[in-house]
Amino acid sequence: AQSVTQLGSHVSVSEGALVLLRCNYSSSVPPYLFWYVQYPNQGLQLLLKYTSAATLVKGINGFEAEFKKSETSFHLTKPSAHMSDAAEYFCAVTPNQAGTALIFGKGTTLSVSS
Amino acid sequence: GAVVSQHPSRVICKSGTSVKIECRSLDFQATTMFWYRQFPKQSLMLMATSNEGSKATYEQGVEKDKFLINHASLTLSTLTVTSAHPEDSSFYICSASSGAANTEAFFGQGTRLTVV
Numbered sequence: 001a002q003s004v005t006q007l008g009s010h011v012s013v014s015e016g017a018l019v020l021l022r023c024n025y026s027s028s029v030p031p032y033l034f035w036y037v038q039y040p041n042q043g044l045q046l047l048l049k050y051t052s053a054a055t056l057v058k059g060i061n062g063f064e065a066e067f068k069k070s071e072t073s074f075h076l077t078k079p080s081a082h083m084s085d086a087a088e089y090f091c092a093v094t095p096n097q098a099g100t101a102l103i104f105g106k107g108t109t110l111s112v113s114s
Numbered sequence: 115g116a117v118v119s120q121h122p123s124r125v126i127c128k129s130g131t132s133v134k135i136e137c138r139s140l141d142f143q144a145t146t147m148f149w150y151r152q153f154p155k156q157s158l159m160l161m162a163t164s165n166e167g168s169k170a171t172y173e174q175g176v177e178k179d180k181f182l183i184n185h186a187s188l189t190l191s192t193l194t195v196t197s198a199h200p201e202d203s204s205f206y207i208c209s210a211s212s213g214a215a216n217t218e219a220f221f222g223q224g225t226r227l228t229v230v
Binding site: 032034036041042043044046049090101102103104105106107109 | 120148155156157158159160163205207209218219221222223224226
């Protein structure tokens with residue numbers, strides 16, 4: 001079975017500050033890992049994904065995440081927050097198999113203050 | 115990335131009526147589609163997985179007679195909420211996968227269902 005734990009349901013940062021959103025996973029097989037962003041009343045937008053290639057993954061909008069097998073973590077970071085980054089962020093996992101649904105974490109709300 | 119179109123984006127219906135939500139893959143063949151439900155300020159919960167031409171597989175606790183899923187073609191899946199009640203009000207999101215290795219599923223824009 002697979003699961004994802006997002007530590008911190010709400011993270012607040014100042015504009016220009018480092019963004020760190022935490023995600024730990026549990027998987028009995030090599031996982032695929034994803035980070036999605038969701039704006040109010042909208043669908044999900046893929047930020048980045050890990051599919052067993054490079055452990056440091058760069059995504060859109062300046063976000064990146066590092067897969068650390070020893071820590072079973074896939075934390076999302078951005079060096080400098082923008083006001084437009086305020087949204088809901090979801091970490092998700094799926095086994096390395098085609099046609100398998102994503103298992104989502106509970107989400108982290110990111111607030112950015114000026 | 116590939117495009118998945120979900121329609122309608124918002125719908126309001128009366129209690130007791132049925133509502134159909136469509137999910138289309140516009141530029142690829144989706145062998146598998148997934149339907150999720152999201153309550154306010156909560157995560158996405160998988161409702162069911164459907165493979166083209168076969169019956170959907172429902173997650174535990176999801177009423178298959180209430181949430182009818184059809185995946186009749188490689189580009190279209192529908193979710194019909196039958197005899198809707200206010201507690202069915204939610205945000206429903208579909209995603210579609212081509213089933214190929216090392217590919218991700220792509221998400222629709224979601225449908226906000228309000229039952230009054």
